[in-house]
Amino acid sequence: MPQTGGDASRPLIVARENHPISRANISPNALKVMYRLKEAGYQAFLVGGAVRDLLLGLSPKDFDVATNAHPDQVKQLFRNCRLIGRRFHLAHVRFGYEIIEVATFRAAHTPIDEDNSVDEGGHRVLDDRGRILRDNLYGTIEEDVWRRDFTANALYYNIEDFSVWDYVGGVADAQAKVLRLIGDPETRYREDPVRMLRAIRFAAKLEFQIHADTAAPISKLAWMLDGVPPARLFDEVNKLFLSGSAASAFDLLIRYGLLEHLFPDVTQALNESPDGVAAQLVRLGLAGTDERVRADKSVTPTFLFALLLWPAISRAYQRLNPQPGSEFQQMTLACEQATARQQARVAVPKRFTLPMREIISMQPRFNMRSGRRALRLLDHPRFRAAYDFLLLRVAAGDADPELGDWWTEIQSLPAEERIARVEQRPAGAVQGEAPRSGNRRRRRRRRHPAVSNP
Incomplete structure (x- = not known):
């Protein structure tokens, strides 16, 4: 890709004929936004990760626009526009389910923050209602580039002539995957x-x-x-x-x-047994999560944090030394202890920790397979996610494969056969197997199951 350009204050410019970015691969809505800004006399650039991905032949999920138009000016151009942000306004232009984010070029050093309404010279920049009195938040494209983090993310696609502007060597780094x-x-x-x-x-x-x-x-x-x-x-x-x-x-x-x-507690557990079953479960679960994302299936923080916290929860459960009949309560307690400690580092909202606790607390209940009460587990709203977690435990060597096979089969049987199966099973058979110690290596490798979500 031949480039032309000048000194540090001027970009290297990659002309349209020298790069692979085509408007056919850009969101039509992003193009609408850029063209309208251009027609109104403003600069308009596709910016950031979208430009990087298009250069690499990837399909961006989001298309962000940068401009020298101020947020209020953007809002005047688009009826479907909403301004967000307190310190630095962003314009969100909505087209159905797609939002095109439009950001004004930022100054190299923004002198105000959430708790300060004066600039470095002591001049007020916000009024009592937070309205901007001075526009020192905003700058030029030459300043804006230095607000960005990585060179490959600091690329600008100019709708004026379809060239790519590169101030920091981002094109070369993107091509070299650096x-x-x-x-x-x-x-x-x-x-x-x-x-x-x-x-x-x-x-x-x-x-x-x-x-x-x-x-x-x-x-x-x-x-x-x-x-x-x-x-x-x-x-x-x-x-x-x-x-x-x-x-x-x-x-x-x-x-x-x-x-x-x-995750300090999890790290400690993994350090004590880097190849143990808890570590294997985390790695299998994360690989399964990646498969779901690639298959465009849903993923949620609930199942993710069940995976990530399992080594700490399992250690806490073993320390409680649960007695037969107390496994469910002790597993719940172990989950609460590990989660409470984790909140000091990564605060997980209750809307995720509460269903996560249900998934984890159900694990001992899978061992209870005699009597009709065992079948009630199938009707639990978290059964599918808890069952998938059980299969991960089996694959990692943290639970008996026969346990996973039994619950897989029981789901496929007609109702009458299910009842006959659990009534034939001796009462109290395998009623409280605890999760296996994280120091124990798994015996066999099985293909990890697809990870579900509650």
Whole structure:
């Protein structure tokens, strides 16, 4: 791809004939937005990951637009526009289920934050109602590029002449599949430690290599994640593990010493037995989650966190040393203990932890297969997700394969045969098998089942 360009304040410009991006592969709604901005006299660029993906021959899921038009000006152009954000307004232009996000070029250094209404010179930039009095939030495209994190994400597709503008070598890095931070890596990580997780996510998702300079400070600065609000880390964990590259992201988190700052109890359990059944279950479950994403099937944080917390829950359950008849209650308690400790690092909302607790607490109940009461489990609203979790435990060597086979078969039988099967089974047979110790290696490898979701 031949490029033309000038100094650091001017982009290298890849002309239309020298890059593979076609308007046929761009959302028609994104094109509508850019063309209308252009016709109104504003600059309009497709920006970020969409440009990167199109260069690589991938299909973007989101199309974001950058412009020199201010949010209020964008809103005047589109009746279907809504402004969001308090500190920095973004325009969301809705077309049915698709939203095109339009952002105004940002200044290189935005001097205000959520709790400050004056700029560096002491001048008020917001009134008492939060209305912008000075437009020092906004800048030029030359400034905007330095607000972005990685070079491959800092590319601009110009609707004026269909060229690609590249200020930081992002085209070359995208082609070489190299993930490189813009600016000094340590400084950028200190500005926002979540960038370390973003580096892991993009490297896993895109199968990029993290540039040596970008990777070097991560292990040193991993501790800074401890100061990130747990609610924000919940969002980042979902992006890491529910985007189709969970297995790779998990390995990278371990490699760079980040997992222990997200899931300390889980990391301790995995360190004690890196090849144990609990570790195998996590890896099988994450691989299954990736398969579901690739198959365009639904995935939710409920099942994800059941997977990720299982090593800690299993250890807590073993420490409680449950006696026959108390397995369900003790498993519930172990889940509550592990979840409560986890909330200090990654805050998981109750709408996910409550159904997760049901999935986990049902595991001992699968051992109870005699009498008609056993069949009530089939009617539980979380049965399918709990059953899939059982199959993962079987595949990892954490439960007897015969147990999984029995519950698989019982679902396929007519009602009368189900009843006959459980009534023929001796009362009390295998009534309380506990999850196996995480230190025990699995005996056989089985293909992991497709992961379900509640």
